Amino acid sequence: MNFINLLKIAINALKRNKMRTLLTMLGIVIGVASVIAMLAIGQGSKKSIQEQVSSMGSNMIIVFPSSQMRGGVQMGSASSKSLTIDDIEAISKNCPSVKMASPEVRGSGQVIYSGKNSPTTLYGGNENYLGIKKLSVTSGREFTIKEIQSSAKVCLAGTTVIENLFGSSADPIGQYIRFNSIPFKVIGVLSEKGQNTFGQDQDDLIIAPYTTVQKRVLAITHVQTILASALNEASSPKAVAEVEELLRARHKIRGDQENDFEVRSQEELVQTFSSISNILTILLGAIAGISLLVGGIGIMNIMYVSVTERTREIGLRMAIGGRGKDILLQFLTESILISVFGGLIGILLGVGASQLVGKIMNWPTVVLPQAVVAAFAVCTAIGIFFGWYPARKAANLDPIDALRYE
Amino acid sequence: MAKTIIEVKDLRKDFQVGEVTVHALRGINLKIEEGEFVAIMGASGSGKSTMLNILGCLDKPTSGEYLLDGHSVGNMSRDERAWLRNQKLGFVFQSYNLLARTSALENVELPLMYNPKIKAKERKELAINALETVGLADRMHHKPNQLSGGQQQRVAIARSLVNDPVVILADEATGNLDTRTSYEIMSVFQELNSKGKTIVFVTHEPDIARLTSKNLIFRDGHIIKDILVSHKTFAREILETLPVYDDYKK
């Protein structure tokens, strides 16, 4: 029996029970579609996290105070005042792999402008701050070193803040806004960044010289976080090591003592998030995979029914010269056709669904070609695996018994 | 001297049913020559179907020898016997065994599908020829449920002869049909036989057996009588004597 005849027989047999074929196929369709969609969603979130983080500066290094044991009492990291402006100057001077550094101080509160107000966060940095965070100013200007030295009450505002306070028409440059009742002159508007992966609005912020924020808003002298950027992505691990060594020396931390700060590179952050979303992807994929398995069992079930129903046909085919192999291939072709067709439809549906999810839920999705190829291969394998036993049962029937079967 | 198609020597078949051994065939010796039309007769359970299944290479004998057209079937594998059935044999069953929802033409083509040497075009030509032989050329696109019992059986006969077998085996091929249709089918068989086809035919009805050339009477797994039918009767002639509405009397 040649291949075309096999296909013809299988297609005819499947057409004879259209509804049953379609329902059996549906199991595979749903299974494959959900696997593809789940993987696309998982991959999408991974990719967007990566993009997000590198848009924040993939060679960025963050130093923040860590909780420390003092006399057996764990101090909260927020209360730690271990980082100072001098640390930043030392880092700029003594770490060859660090291009520039900036303090970061922040406080949250209300901004007010002529009766309108909204909650936001105020960040303070030096002249390098925008560069390190890959921010830029679309209108107006950045603050100057002189303004930093004089703790000038000037600020750069994110687009969300501008919208909340000024609406879309008025020109905010030169206007005074109040943050926790301290007036700031708006000297620039930051470029729009949109939401990050976690749904956070990255444009809801105000940036001012750190000196102003330290003295006039927070009344502190220490620095909450140090931001630095490495010369390039490759040198970022080296920069981390240099910063750590320098700060240990400066903070007089000896030998086996724990650091009172932590140094993280954005690179590490990317990896952590990537591995989290990898786990997420695997989990989602596995759950979807179970539905594919159930679809496969559905095929097996229907093939058993089909073999029993067509016992006499099998007997006849054997009587007129069909070998066991021919019968086996006939039923195997049927189950493979069901699973492969179901798989193709499932792939289309899965790709469509992930695109739809991407549009409607505003959730990034990435359909990997490997996932599609793998889904197709798995479908074929399912057809063979779950079709095998019913087909072998058919092939091993005794022709006389099969012919007599009622 | 005609060619010997079937030669059976001291053939036995036992069935083991639990503790009991059923001796279905107890030493059959048999020779069927090319062009013979043999009827196998006998009471129910005498071993007729068992004999035919072995002749048809569907079943293996417990002991004894069976030569089909020069091939020794006794120690053949499953696949070899399938090949023999495909090349040398044609079957006609009591219950037609046509594939449902499949046209007469495709049903007749079926045996040739299992012969890789025959291409689609030739297959179709051979099937149409076979349907013409049984007088059903005008019904070749009908499905079994659009055909009468007699017509279905004629499709089955066409299927049995499409591969030009050395012998056609029929087990109670008229068993499901009324008298008139039975004679119609017998007339088809007679015509095939007159063209030289060898036919082995199991039947319960002496009237039908009369239309063959040789009757073998089975009892308890033995052939007890081997009768040559001397006076040839033609099914076609009997058909003419039957009243047209005979169907209702039976």
Ligand SMILES: Nc1ncnc2c1ncn2[C@@H]1O[C@H](COP(=O)(O)OP(=O)(O)OP(=O)(O)O)[C@@H](O)[C@H]1O
């Ligand atoms: N598969 C089997 N297993 C056990 N016994 C069997 C089997 N097939 C046939 N027999 C026995 O073998 C004997 C012959 O059966 P067979 O079917 O050949 O009879 P038959 O002459 O065709 O009868 P009928 O005219 O009723 O069809 C019977 O006693 C039957 O019970």
Ligand SMILES: [Mg+2]
């Ligand atoms: Mg019988």
